Amino acid sequence: MREYAKSGATRALWVGGLVASTAIALLASGAIGAGKHRITVDEAAIVASADKGDNWLTYGRTYDEQRFSPLTQVNADTVSELGLAWYADLDTARGQESTPLAIDGILYTSTAWSMVKAFDATTGKMLWSYDPKVPRETLVKACCDAVNRGVAAWGNKLFVGTLDGRLVALDRGTGHVVWETRTTPEGSDYTITGAPRVVKGKVIIGNGGAEFSARGFVAAYDVDTGKQAWKFYTVPGDPSKPFEQPELERAAKTWSGKFWTLGGGGTVWDGITYDPVTGLLYFGTGNGEPWNDEQRDPANGDNLYTASIVAVNPETGKYVWHFQETPEDRWDFDSDAQITIADVTIEGQKRRVLMHAPKNGVFYMLDAKTGAFIQGKPYTTVTWTTGLDPKTGKPQIVPEARYDKTGKLFIGMPGAAGAHSWHPMSYSPKTGLLYIPVTQAAFPYLAADKDWQPEPLGFNTGMDGVKTAMPAIPAVRAGAIKATTGALVAWDPVKQKAAWTVQHDAAWNGGTLATAGNLVFQGTAKGTFEAYRADTGKKLWSAPTQTGVIAAPMTFTAGGTQYVAVMAGWGGVWGLAPGILSLKGGAARNVSRLLVYKVGGKGKLPNVPWAKLPLDPPANFASPEQLAQGVQQYVRFCAACHGDAAVGSGVNPDLRHSMANADPKVWQAIVHDGGLAANGMIGWSKVMTPAQIESIRGYVVSRANEDKALGEK
Ligand code: CA
Numbered sequence: 001m002r003e004y005a006k007s008g009a010t011r012a013l014w015v016g017g018l019v020a021s022t023a024i025a026l027l028a029s030g031a032i033g034a035g036k037h038r039i040t041v042d043e044a045a046i047v048a049s050a051d052k053g054d055n056w057l058t059y060g061r062t063y064d065e066q067r068f069s070p071l072t073q074v075n076a077d078t079v080s081e082l083g084l085a086w087y088a089d090l091d092t093a094r095g096q097e098s099t100p101l102a103i104d105g106i107l108y109t110s111t112a113w114s115m116v117k118a119f120d121a122t123t124g125k126m127l128w129s130y131d132p133k134v135p136r137e138t139l140v141k142a143c144c145d146a147v148n149r150g151v152a153a154w155g156n157k158l159f160v161g162t163l164d165g166r167l168v169a170l171d172r173g174t175g176h177v178v179w180e181t182r183t184t185p186e187g188s189d190y191t192i193t194g195a196p197r198v199v200k201g202k203v204i205i206g207n208g209g210a211e212f213s214a215r216g217f218v219a220a221y222d223v224d225t226g227k228q229a230w231k232f233y234t235v236p237g238d239p240s241k242p243f244e245q246p247e248l249e250r251a252a253k254t255w256s257g258k259f260w261t262l263g264g265g266g267t268v269w270d271g272i273t274y275d276p277v278t279g280l281l282y283f284g285t286g287n288g289e290p291w292n293d294e295q296r297d298p299a300n301g302d303n304l305y306t307a308s309i310v311a312v313n314p315e316t317g318k319y320v321w322h323f324q325e326t327p328e329d330r331w332d333f334d335s336d337a338q339i340t341i342a343d344v345t346i347e348g349q350k351r352r353v354l355m356h357a358p359k360n361g362v363f364y365m366l367d368a369k370t371g372a373f374i375q376g377k378p379y380t381t382v383t384w385t386t387g388l389d390p391k392t393g394k395p396q397i398v399p400e401a402r403y404d405k406t407g408k409l410f411i412g413m414p415g416a417a418g419a420h421s422w423h424p425m426s427y428s429p430k431t432g433l434l435y436i437p438v439t440q441a442a443f444p445y446l447a448a449d450k451d452w453q454p455e456p457l458g459f460n461t462g463m464d465g466v467k468t469a470m471p472a473i474p475a476v477r478a479g480a481i482k483a484t485t486g487a488l489v490a491w492d493p494v495k496q497k498a499a500w501t502v503q504h505d506a507a508w509n510g511g512t513l514a515t516a517g518n519l520v521f522q523g524t525a526k527g528t529f530e531a532y533r534a535d536t537g538k539k540l541w542s543a544p545t546q547t548g549v550i551a552a553p554m555t556f557t558a559g560g561t562q563y564v565a566v567m568a569g570w571g572g573v574w575g576l577a578p579g580i581l582s583l584k585g586g587a588a589r590n591v592s593r594l595l596v597y598k599v600g601g602k603g604k605l606p607n608v609p610w611a612k613l614p615l616d617p618p619a620n621f622a623s624p625e626q627l628a629q630g631v632q633q634y635v636r637f638c639a640a641c642h643g644d645a646a647v648g649s650g651v652n653p654d655l656r657h658s659m660a661n662a663d664p665k666v667w668q669a670i671v672h673d674g675g676l677a678a679n680g681m682i683g684w685s686k687v688m689t690p691a692q693i694e695s696i697r698g699y700v701v702s703r704a705n706e707d708k709a710l711g712e713k
Pocket of ligand 1: 210211286287332333334
């Protein structure tokens with residue numbers, strides 16, 4: 001483990017950064033004193049912070065989740081002088097997706113494995129660290145790495161959701177646990193990766209799991225006690241039992257067959273937004289489960305309320321309206337992406353709107369009060385729909401995209417990673433542009449055989465991953481790699497077209513931050529942190545990060561100085577599953593750090609050597625029968641974490657390079673007996689025989705030899 005590094009920056013008195021209104025609030029609360037907080041976070045403080053940039057009090061900075069900072073010290077003229085103020089190495093080597101909070105000169109961030117850390121924002125000194133001790137075997141139920149996207153603050157507490165389904169309240173001053181509540185059923189397939197939001201004294205948290213077995217819900221908990229205040233199911237359960245909510249009766253009419261047996265999906269794993277103006281709480285819901293619609297709902301109904309935005313009353317959790325973006329979803333088109341609220345002028349009329357750029361590749365603008373569809377258009381290449389009905393916003397689905405009906409391969413763009421997923425976007429009211437981190441990656445959708453059965457462990461998507469694995473054919477690979485790119489799209493939500501686009505080589509880049517300094521910040525998969533002019537997209541600044549950056553930057557002031565911070569650390573689903581396509585960009589390795597910059601910062605990152613094992617496999621040993629079995633087992637139980645076609649995607653070991661593949665005994669000790677369970681690699685003896693596990697070794701060794709023959713080292 002590396003030490004927490006400090007910069008040489010002089011310790012500034014952060015008292016100087018306090019603005020008068022904050023001081024008044026603190027005096028009123030009597031909170032000033034040693035070890036006491038200067039600000040009590042509540043709705044008034046969050047709303048008031050919109051016009052001040054000193055603190056970053058909630059995940060999307062303000063309730064409207066615009067991720068726009070009014071700070072201007074770092075601006076288009078000064079950004080060329082931006083340098084590292086300090087950095088902190090993290091003690092977790094998995095994807096870092098968190099946006100830190102800044103409160104009174106202290107940075108609070110969650111890290112992989114749902115840990116939370118507090119740092120002095122000027123010196124980088126770690127003040128406290130909290131580890132919820134998530135059992136590492138939870139990882140096998142997590143689709144997309146042991147990530148966590150952030151903490152919430154309210155009063156003098158912080159809240160974090162843990163990968164294994166708990167909601168934990170911490171004392172903001174000490175990091176000590178105040179209360180802890182289990183939010184998901186014991187032993188279930190739910191995981192929490194999203195940031196909680198706090199609205200009217202209630203902590204709102206959802207969860208993921210719709211690639212396993214999960215019935216989506218979101219719930220609210222009392223900030224003081226952790227007691228559940230309300231719970232909203234997004235999809236109906238067994239219709240022979242009473243519906244928990246009246247709107248589920250209507251939803252059940254859009255499903256057929258035994259849809260509830262795998263939960264149905266519709267999980268609320270990221271986007272949750274509260275609008276104090278409309279008084280509504282909005283959240284996005286995920287894909288239907290399994291992905292293969294024929295296996296979930298043979299009648300191919302709309303499957304409410306999957307792939308939708310739902311508005312509820314935040315006090316009661318009562319349904320107000322919904323808008324379904326992807327009816328009969330079969331492409332893993334979660335609608336969980338960030339929901340942003342803004343006032344915009346459309347056809348001469350000022351309207352309060354909800355803006356959304358979900359995985360399906362289409363930008364949506366809805367009326368924030370009523371959910372009425374205003375307008376929508378693809379913000380990237382889209383092959384599953386020819387467009388939206390201009391009145392209802394319902395998509396026309398291309399017949400070939402119904403791969404479960406046709407039984408044929410459908411190359412979908414966007415694919416299952418989504419054109420834009422959880423990566424935060426930002427909106428500048430100054431430019432009127434939304435800055436969307438876009439992934440341009442196709443996915444080969446092919447349904448599994450009709451007699452497909454759910455897996456006892458592992459992914460339940462109902463897809464044929466064997467036939468669609470990346471072949472060892474150089475021309476096919478080169479074509480797929482070339483077609484897999486990313487972009488920073490500055491989207492004009494009123495004109496519904498890109499004002500400018502920055503094309504990236506690689507697909508999986510960081511979230512964005514917009515500032516009044518006419519800047520947009522974004523980290524990249526190639527291991528850089530960059531700043532662009534918000535109005536034109538001109539690149540103004542870049543710094544090396546040594547690892548792919550996927551999280552969103554944030555900014556704040558401490559001691560009168562503006563800082564820009566970002567969590568660095570390659571990972572998430574793109575750091576696990578896509579195999580060779582993930583490696584494009586060149587920084588597909590995890591070096592987990594919190595990076596903090598300021599104008600005039602002189603810090604330097606120490607070089608971390610890249611210890612990559614050579615591609616030196618034993619000779620092929622498997623019979624054709626063994627190989628056929630090996631690829632089946634690999635796709636069922638290994639591919640989601642160790643990468644398509646056994647090519648590691650940068651976070652978990654690349655099995656082709658693993659020394660374990662040379663020794664059947666070591667292989668069994670790990671894969672069968674669980675010798676690396678402490679790292680999250682469980683033993684698979686419950687679902688595979690030693691012979692099946694040995695067949696996987698045969699497949700991995702064969703893949704390694706194929707790639708070695710193609711010149712890979
Ligand atoms: Ca999903």
